[in-house]
């Protein structure tokens with residue numbers, strides 16, 4: 389378990405991280421989200437040990453994280469590859485810098501390239517890799533020394549949907565044996581791999597955002613198999629109906645709606661219902677509500 393307690397950091401006399409406390413559980417993937425400039429990268433750099441905070445503590449299994457640098461893998465926002473090297477040469481170069489010996493590298497390099505899906509690119513020059521492949525090579529570099537705690541700073545931004553999908557699938561595989569924190573702006577994508585999210589704004593933690601399906605009980609969407617007949621609202625006097633298309637309607641009210649009652653009423657009125665559900669509230673919508681200035 390990684391415990392962050394009352395972390396505080398100022399840069400150039402400006403408070404960048406303000407009394408940050410949270411926990412990351414073992415084998416959890418925690419998503420860190422927040423507007424630009426919120427302090428995500430700075431917080432991740434503190435976790436990686438690159439920056440020392442002026443107050444507070446970070447511990448992993450109850451020991452200061454700075455004493456366990458070898459257990460941390462870090463992918464920075466800007467990966468810094470030598471574009472003329474091959475994937476293998478690059479991993480060997482960075483592996484040596486982190487103190488791995490030749491025998492370990494001979495074994496680990498093919499393993500990590502396989503793990504990130506770059507086994508066919510072992511001798512490919514980095515210049516020729518796609519953006520998604522480069523990000524996966526960055527992750528290969530971050531996990532080369534088999535860390536138990538992996539820090540990923542926006543690993544999927546600037547990637548196309550298939551690149552983002554690959555990264556999320558890779559994170560899902562890695563979390564079986566690592567604890568992961570990932571900063572991202574891509575909430576809907578990150579839902580597939582993050583167990584929960586923490587929201588940060590102007591250096592302060594605003595709170596958690598769980599990754600569960602939330603619904604708006606004031607709105608119900610109904611899809612019909614055929615064009616719906618008109619609706620007599622005697623049992624739902626203060627309900628508004630919006631026709632989205634001939635087979636899709638939205639019912640909304642100022643108070644929570646009774647979904648089963650509405651379904652029964654519609655069937656009694658001759659509606660052939662294909663689906664009926666409360667309107668889902670997207671993660672992005674809840675995030676925007678949370679960071680909105682009040």
Ligand SMILES: Nc1ncnc2c1ncn2[C@@H]1O[C@H](COP(=O)(O)OP(=O)(O)OP(=O)(O)O)[C@@H](O)[C@H]1O
Nearest residue numbers: 399400402404422423424425426427428429430431
């Ligand atoms: N070395 C530095 N010196 C002074 N201020 C800095 C330094 N590094 C970052 N900052 C400031 O700290 C604040 C937080 O920056 P940070 O990069 O951590 O935000 P972020 O949430 O990662 O943003 P983004 O989503 O745009 O990547 C910003 O206002 C930034 O200008």
